[in-house]
Amino acid sequence: MKLTVQKDRFNEAVQHASKAISSRTAIPILSGIKIEADAKGLVLTASDTDISIQCFIPAEEDGMRLVHLEREGSVVLPARFLSELIKKLPSPQVELEMGDSFLTTIRSGSSEVQIMGLDPEDYPQLPELEENRRFTLPSDLLKSMIKQTVFAVSTNESTPILTGILWNVNDQRIKFTACDRHRLASRTTSLDVDADFQLPAVVIAGRTMGELNKILPDDNALIDIVIADNQVLFRLPSLLFYTRILEGTYPDTSRLIPTSFQTEIVMDTKNLIDAIDRANLLSREEKTNIVRLWMKEDGTIEISSSSSELGKMTEQLNAHSITGELLRISFNSKYMLDALRAIDSDRIHIGFSGATAPIIIQPEDRTGVLQLILPYRTTN
Amino acid sequence: MKLTVQKDRFNEAVQHASKAISSRTAIPILSGIKIEADAKGLVLTASDTDISIQCFIPAEEDGMRLVHLEREGSVVLPARFLSELIKKLPSPQVELEMGDSFLTTIRSGSSEVQIMGLDPEDYPQLPELEENRRFTLPSDLLKSMIKQTVFAVSTNESTPILTGILWNVNDQRIKFTACDRHRLASRTTSLDVDADFQLPAVVIAGRTMGELNKILPDDNALIDIVIADNQVLFRLPSLLFYTRILEGTYPDTSRLIPTSFQTEIVMDTKNLIDAIDRANLLSREEKTNIVRLWMKEDGTIEISSSSSELGKMTEQLNAHSITGELLRISFNSKYMLDALRAIDSDRIHIGFSGATAPIIIQPEDRTGVLQLILPYRTTN
Known part of the structure; x- marks a missing residue:
């Protein structure tokens, strides 16, 4: 193998492929990236057996030469070292030349690095997929x-x-x-x-x-x-991302989600996130992350939390609407923050079916995202 | 104590003071910030006994009111919680009110937080300094x-x-x-x-x-x-930074630094940093971080390193000048990088007194900064 490749494109491919490298692989060859060169260009392959990533650098793109091939071939080079070296090389061109025993010379400007490579024949084959469902x-x-x-x-x-x-x-x-x-x-x-x-x-x-x-x-x-x-297989421009499907049967979660609610509130998303974020500063000290939400007759919502060491907080928020039975309910502030932050809508709709049933958080129009968190059964 | 303070200024003072807080203090009150309020404004004090920081927020600055005082007083509040809470508060104004047993209420917008404070009388006094040497x-x-x-x-x-x-x-x-x-x-x-x-x-x-x-x-x-x-004591605008002086006698290092050299080279700083940075990718794998520098007859400098697992690298650099005896010398790549990066000059002057004497790195004009590293005694 002997070739010259544009540093930026080679670096990008190495960085992408490296995402599949596990830092604690028990199989030495999987700490490397397989590099294959032929007239079509370069193919880089990396895998941790769960994820495999294959990146392509075409010989030519939009009339620009990206790879100058002198001799076909392939080799496996250590991923971590390669990913740090390439971006530090002095010239915009990188020359790769494999010699005996997979010893590979990388030249760029006046810099010359010899890396001990591994036999690409020992590298595991990627799966062949049937492309009938896509x-x-x-x-x-x-x-x-x-x-x-x-x-x-x-x-x-x-x-x-x-x-x-x-x-x-x-x-x-x-x-x-x-x-x-x-x-x-x-x-x-x-x-x-x-x-x-x-x-x-x-x-x-x-x-x-x-x-x-x-x-x-x-x-x-x-x-x-x-x-x-x-x-x-996820097929991106110049990149294939393979992952295995987990074995087993996923539990039926549909029965967890109520179709109607005893109580529904609509609130400003950001105001609620900010208030729970503050409440979380105290609740997280207690491991359970308990925050309380109390709906009041005057249409306000009180958020509160406490920590035995630090103190307590309460905060009043205006709801845009409260319909149904007024509730006091407790939940995990971290889970609620994750759920609220996953909703890309200025207002959120929260549905309740009593103080012990799942809380359903959705955007105001109730489409697209649905987040469910179980409340805590507390005595207040 | 009862007052209202501008959130941004209070936040800035709390963040600065927190820099003196140690995460593993054995003295509970030192995990807190002492807050003192009087007609002149607010004083925040934090200390880990080695470092003490005192921040001031004047009652008024440039005709703008920063602190509205209703009642003087002081309290110690937990630093970590305070520093996270203040920046998350909803309103640009923060109200502080101390009640019984140092329980302190912080109000901002509709948010109300009660924090358990500590007795400021228990907080250690900062040293009184004689200001005759400044x-x-x-x-x-x-x-x-x-x-x-x-x-x-x-x-x-x-x-x-x-x-x-x-x-x-x-x-x-x-x-x-x-x-x-x-x-x-x-x-x-x-x-x-x-x-x-x-x-x-x-x-x-x-x-x-x-x-x-x-x-x-x-x-x-x-x-x-x-x-x-x-x-x-370092006195900044609105901030005092106290630190103790280490006890003991610092060794005399002046005799380490040669006044004349057997060999002197002048090089482009960035080129040398980049080359040693690449060499370091291999040398750091060996714990000793050995990089070799070889001055050649043709006026070039060869930088090289190797790793038993990965391979080796060599690189040729042009020196602007080499005077005196041509040397081969080895040194710790990490120390050399630290030294080179501390020199704010396009060209550097490196002085050698043989392969086993200290290496002296200076800017080309040889003023201001002087870095010394001891070479490795290697056999090549």
């Missing part, structure tokens, strides 16, 4: 859907299926659901597919979705999503 | 002097005096020196004092100087510096 989502929409749900996945590995985000696709809609037994976050949006398009339920690890979120561009470029039997 | 330095110059030396203080508590920065004042000059037995960093500048002004040598903890650096403004406002028997 659809597309705009990148920025997919990012929102991840951010509005991923915080609610369980971190408890004893129920692995709950560490993932559930995907349901039917009726030309796609829904993400995350649930950790104390709260649930969901986001639904319409999907540009045929009316009879259907998918089996798919669960993808929250950690994986978080890594994907870091790589997805912030624009509305369409991301191709291919669902195979046990893998999902 | 001088001034511009804030930005003092910040540079700290940044150019503080990294070289020893972190080894077995020789406490070396964890500090030595101040020498004489001949209308001030010099900071830091030394950890492997390297030395010094910065000298002229001082606007009478010709006969002198000070005994003063050593101030590096950690303290680092905290002061965070508080000093980035402008050239003159900072008043008062040296007492065992304390130094």
Whole structure:
């Protein structure tokens, strides 16, 4: 292998591929990035067996030469060192040349680095996917859907299926659901597919979705999503992101969500977030994060919390509307903040079915995002 | 105590004072900030016994009312909670009211927080300093002097005096020196004092100087510096910063610094920093951080390093001049990077007295900053 590649593009590909590298892999070759060079360009592959990322640098793009190939070949180079070295190289061009025993020389300006590479034949093969089930989502929409749900996945590995985000696709809609037994976050949006398009339920690890979120561009470029039997592939411009589907059956959460409420309030989202953020300064000292919400006859909402060491706080907020039975209810301030911050709407609708039933938080128009948190059963 | 204060000014004072709070104080009252209110305004005091910070908010400034006093008084409030609460308060005005048992109510907008305070009588007194030895330095110059030396203080508590920065004042000059037995960093500048002004040598903890650096403004406002028997006071606009002087005798480092060299080179600072930064990617894997510098007949300098696991690198740099005997020398790449980055000059002068004598790094004009690092005794 011998070639010259533009430093910026090589750096970008190395940084993206490195997102799949685990810092504590037990398989030495998986701490490396496989680099393959041929007339079409460069392919970089990295994997931690859960996530695999493949980046492409075409030989030519928009009439500009990105890779000058002298000799085809492939090698596996240490990812962490490579990702730090490339961005520090002095020249905008980087030359790669593999010699004997996979010893690879990287030249840039007057800098010459020899890296001990590994045999690419030992690198695991990426899965071949059947591309018969696929659809597309705009990148920025997919990012929102991840951010509005991923915080609610369980971190408890004893129920692995709950560490993932559930995907349901039917009726030309796609829904993400995350649930950790104390709260649930969901986001639904319409999907540009045929009316009879259907998918089996798919669960993808929250950690994986978080890594994907870091790589997805912030624009509305369409991301191709291919669902195979046990893998999902996200196809971005110049990048393939593979992840495995979590095994197991996701619990039915639909019965948790009431269809009507005993009490409904509409409030200004930011005012409520700010008040609970202040209450959280005291409640978090107590581990349980208890904050109390009290609806009053005069149409105001009192938020309060306390800490045995520090003191207590109360705050009055105006509700835009309160309908139904006036309640006093307690909940986890951290969960409530996560839920409120996932709602991109100036006003929120909160539905209650008594002091011990799930609290449902939605945007005022009650579409798209639905957040559920279980209240605390307290005596006041 | 009852008063209303502008939130922004109160927040700024609390954030500044909090810099003196240690997260692991064994004395409960020192986890708090003492707040004293009278007709002149508010005084906030915080201390970890090594550093004490006192901030002032005048009742009125430039014709603007900052504090509305209703009742004088004082209280100690928990620093960490206060510093997070104040910036989150909803209104630009904050009301403080102390009730029974130092229970203090903070009101802002519709938010009301009750904090358990402590008795200000239990708060330790700040030292009274004799102001007979004082001088001034511009804030930005003092910040540079700290940044150019503080990294070289020893972190080894077995020789406490070396964890500090030595101040020498004489001949209308001030010099900071830091030394950890492997390297030395010094910065000298002229001082606007009478010709006969002198000070005994003063050593101030590096950690303290680092905290002061965070508080000093980035402008050239003159900072008043008062040296007492065992304390130094830095007087900023609206802020007093007290620190104790380290006890003990600082070793004489002057004999470490050669007055003439066998070899002198002048190089482009940035090129050398970048090359050693790349070499450091390999050398740091070996704990010793060994980088080699080899002066060649053709007037180039070769920088090289290696790692048994990753590989090796070499790089050729042009020197602007090499005079004297051509050397091969090895040194710690991290120390060399720290030294080079402390020099604010496009070209650097490096002086050598053989492969085993101290390396002296200075700006090309050889004034102001002087950095010394000991070479490694290696066999190549």
